[in-house]
Amino acid sequence: MTLMRTLPATTSYAVGFGLSSFNAPPSHLRYRRFVIANASAEPSDKSVEIMRKFSEQYARRSGTYFCVDKSVTSVVIKGLADHKDSLGAPLCPCRHYDDKAAEATQGFWNCPCVPMRERKECHCMLFLTPDNDFAGNEQVITMEEIKESTANM
Numbered sequence: 001m002t003l004m005r006t007l008p009a010t011t012s013y014a015v016g017f018g019l020s021s022f023n024a025p026p027s028h029l030r031y032r033r034f035v036i037a038n039a040s041a042e043p044s045d046k047s048v049e050i051m052r053k054f055s056e057q058y059a060r061r062s063g064t065y066f067c068v069d070k071s072v073t074s075v076v077i078k079g080l081a082d083h084k085d086s087l088g089a090p091l092c093p094c095r096h097y098d099d100k101a102a103e104a105t106q107g108f109w110n111c112p113c114v115p116m117r118e119r120k121e122c123h124c125m126l127f128l129t130p131d132n133d134f135a136g137n138e139q140v141i142t143m144e145e146i147k148e149s150t151a152n153m
Contacts (some may be wrong), residue, residue, distance in 0.1 A: 038080070043081035045143075051080045051090060051111075052141060055126060058080055058112055058141040064120065064127035068136035073148035076126040080111050092125040 055077055059065060066073040079093025089104040090111040095101045108114050115121040120129050128135035 015118060022037050035097065040098055043045075043085050047081035047084045048078060048146060049143060050086060051077045052143060054090075054111075055080075056140055059127055061128060062112075062120065062140075065123050065130055065135045066121070066141060067134050068143060069134070069146050070136075072125050072134075073141050074146040074149040075153070076124045077146060079124075092124060095105075 012147040055066075055073070076093060080090040083089065083093060083100070083104065087100055087104040089107070091097070091100060091104045092109040092111055092113055095109060097109075103109055112127070113123070115123070116127060120127070122128065125134060
């Protein structure tokens with residue numbers, strides 16, 4: 001079920017900046033519409049498979065490896081798949097965002113994020129350089145491994 005709700009725009013961000021008042025925005029900008037969709041507890045198998053294949057391909061292409069502890073890899077792949085389902089983009093699941101939808105639209109933290117593409121720095125430990133102490137020697141993970149290592153989470 002999809003729920004539509006209208007909320008008034010706020011100027012509460014002005015508090016603390018020493019500004020006593022703001023002019024009200026034009027009437028056509030006073031309300032924002034947003035959709036609250038039912039969140040599923042698990043990402044779809046299709047999205048997990050897409051992110052699994054992407055992760056394997058990117059690891060090979062970038063010369064990086066998965067973590068020696070495959071449960072780390074599994075959790076990150078499922079987090080990316082969940083964001084792909086809910087936001088339409090594989091937003092990094094290892095960071096906090098005030099507005100996930102805005103961050104996904106901006107693209108900076110969509111996997112592979114800018115720090116990974118530019119400097120091979122993966123905050124999630126999904127893609128690790130060979131010199132990283134936590135890097136394994138594999139660039140492959142199966143759906144069974146993902147399901148097994150995340151079954152009790």
